[in-house]
Amino acid sequence: MNDHISSAYDRDLEVITTLIVKMGGLVEDAITNAARSLGDRDVELAEVVRKADKAIDALEEQINEEAARTIALRAPVSKDLRAILTVLRLAASLERIGDYAKNIAKRTSVLVEMAPVSGSDAALRRMAREVEGMLKDTLDAYVRGDARLAEEVRQRDQEVDQMYNALFREFLTFMMEDPRNITACMHLHFMAKNIERMGDLTTNMAEQVIYLVTGVMPDEARPKGDRTSYVSDAR
Amino acid sequence: MKGPVLTETTLSLIAAIPMPVLVIGQDERIRATNPALDAILGRDLTGKHHITALRQPGVIDAIARVRGSGGAASVRFVSRDRDKDTPYLVHITAASNDIVLCLEDQSAAEDVGKMRRDFVANVSHELRTPLTALLGFIETLGGAARDDATARARFLGIMAHEAERMTRLVDDLLSLSRVEEDERVRPRELVDLCGLLASVIKGLEPQAAAADVTVRLDLARDVMRVPGDAGQLTQVFANLIENGIKYGGSGKELVITLHEPTNHLRLRGQGVQISVTDKGDGIASHHIARLTERFYRVDTHRSREVGGTGLGLAIVKHIVNRHRGHLLIESELGQGTRVSIFLPVESLS
Numbered sequence: 001m002n003d004h005i006s007s008a009y010d011r012d013l014e015v016i017t018t019l020i021v022k023m024g025g026l027v028e029d030a031i032t033n034a035a036r037s038l039g040d041r042d043v044e045l046a047e048v049v050r051k052a053d054k055a056i057d058a059l060e061e062q063i064n065e066e067a068a069r070t071i072a073l074r075a076p077v078s079k080d081l082r083a084i085l086t087v088l089r090l091a092a093s094l095e096r097i098g099d100y101a102k103n104i105a106k107r108t109s110v111l112v113e114m115a116p117v118s119g120s121d122a123a124l125r126r127m128a129r130e131v132e133g134m135l136k137d138t139l140d141a142y143v144r145g146d147a148r149l150a151e152e153v154r155q156r157d158q159e160v161d162q163m164y165n166a167l168f169r170e171f172l173t174f175m176m177e178d179p180r181n182i183t184a185c186m187h188l189h190f191m192a193k194n195i196e197r198m199g200d201l202t203t204n205m206a207e208q209v210i211y212l213v214t215g216v217m218p219d220e221a222r223p224k225g226d227r228t229s230y231v232s233d234a235r
Numbered sequence: 236m237k238g239p240v241l242t243e244t245t246l247s248l249i250a251a252i253p254m255p256v257l258v259i260g261q262d263e264r265i266r267a268t269n270p271a272l273d274a275i276l277g278r279d280l281t282g283k284h285h286i287t288a289l290r291q292p293g294v295i296d297a298i299a300r301v302r303g304s305g306g307a308a309s310v311r312f313v314s315r316d317r318d319k320d321t322p323y324l325v326h327i328t329a330a331s332n333d334i335v336l337c338l339e340d341q342s343a344a345e346d347v348g349k350m351r352r353d354f355v356a357n358v359s360h361e362l363r364t365p366l367t368a369l370l371g372f373i374e375t376l377g378g379a380a381r382d383d384a385t386a387r388a389r390f391l392g393i394m395a396h397e398a399e400r401m402t403r404l405v406d407d408l409l410s411l412s413r414v415e416e417d418e419r420v421r422p423r424e425l426v427d428l429c430g431l432l433a434s435v436i437k438g439l440e441p442q443a444a445a446a447d448v449t450v451r452l453d454l455a456r457d458v459m460r461v462p463g464d465a466g467q468l469t470q471v472f473a474n475l476i477e478n479g480i481k482y483g484g485s486g487k488e489l490v491i492t493l494h495e496p497t498n499h500l501r502l503r504g505q506g507v508q509i510s511v512t513d514k515g516d517g518i519a520s521h522h523i524a525r526l527t528e529r530f531y532r533v534d535t536h537r538s539r540e541v542g543g544t545g546l547g548l549a550i551v552k553h554i555v556n557r558h559r560g561h562l563l564i565e566s567e568l569g570q571g572t573r574v575s576i577f578l579p580v581e582s583l584s
Contacts, residue, residue, distance in 0.1 A: 143287050
């Protein structure tokens, strides 16, 4: 790091890195709080998540500007360019994850008005926790430049997919049992889908980290577990 | 902007603090950490920007506040390692141009709160189940089954059973709170363990016969006097032998052994070991550490079926503690279980 090139560019990159890590921290919090607000039926916490999304969006904006400025001024090449491009992609994914968390919080505000659907809160919470753990490890992998940890995250997405499959079937069953469950179950299903998408985005981020560290994009040999597109009925 | 380099002495002083400590310099970079902190956040943090190391918005905002206004702040920080969350209270203090973070582990405090909540929830739940059954049967007896003699007899039998279960639970709760109350009062009288064991076994004979279990007593001595509370020790052995019959009964044999007193490290002196050994199904290792927790059950359904309250081993542990003794549970799946109590032979005072 102390060679002659480390200079203005490195300082710029560090500023951007700090911003992205800060953004990551906010998104981690958003997932935790969104899941908690659902589990505890806490409307105020849901409101906190919705407000926090503004800060996440603002940070993305700032990262985009800083990155554009750095590219324009320093004209980075090879690994340096890769570092900037990675940051841009990470920021975009984080912003999307933040949006999903906000959407969960919005639906929570609606759901608390309805009778709870037994057991599904806990399952959604477990799923959210898994994704949050994946995001934490991805951010850690990014900060430490640890491609192995990122690769491990990539493999874990399958578990989230499986949890989503199980919930999908569960909601179908609930809805067939009693049509009064349909409204609540539709909201819960969208929440589950949101969390599943968060898992996918986190996996993309992990792939970006691998690309940043190794210079090679990992191949498609990733286990996939979402099979609900083939489900025709609950049996 | 960097400020003077921290001296060897300062660094070694920081390293010697048992609490996790992190020092942030004027340039927002980490100037120093100690091993306790490295264990939480990872090594080689010195020189990195604090945001990359800490990341959690609550802490970062608080650092910015302290940086802006001086003074101090305390915020929550959760370190996450796989499935285990450890909550910390982070004390942030401005010290000349630096900012010092001290992490205080909150898990013990939060665990106590959680245990208390769980306890109340458990007791309510345990009492509600038999009560619901009782109310249900009372309703049926008052209505549909009013004139049905066969149903009445059967329902009254179930009601008696449920009421007994509640009584047992309340008894156990009371004796648990009594034992806890005088846990610090050492027992003064001398008790003969051999006579005590024999009378406990005699009392449980009908139960053993019903479960088709042979209870064998194996004594290294004819008389073994230890300082103790006869009533409480009776409760301990009755509990252990009853457990052996209930849960280790498939082994058909229960051996109670009183060993020759020897020097025991755990007791820091002469102690006698009494073991209750069954050849039943055994207990999986991940359950063993938690067996003495209140209401912890390896198999909830089975325990209720045989009338367990989930408090037996918690009571045993407290009584053994009062006697300055030691409880040891060893088990292997499919081989059986051995529960041993070590009691000091002479009072230390």
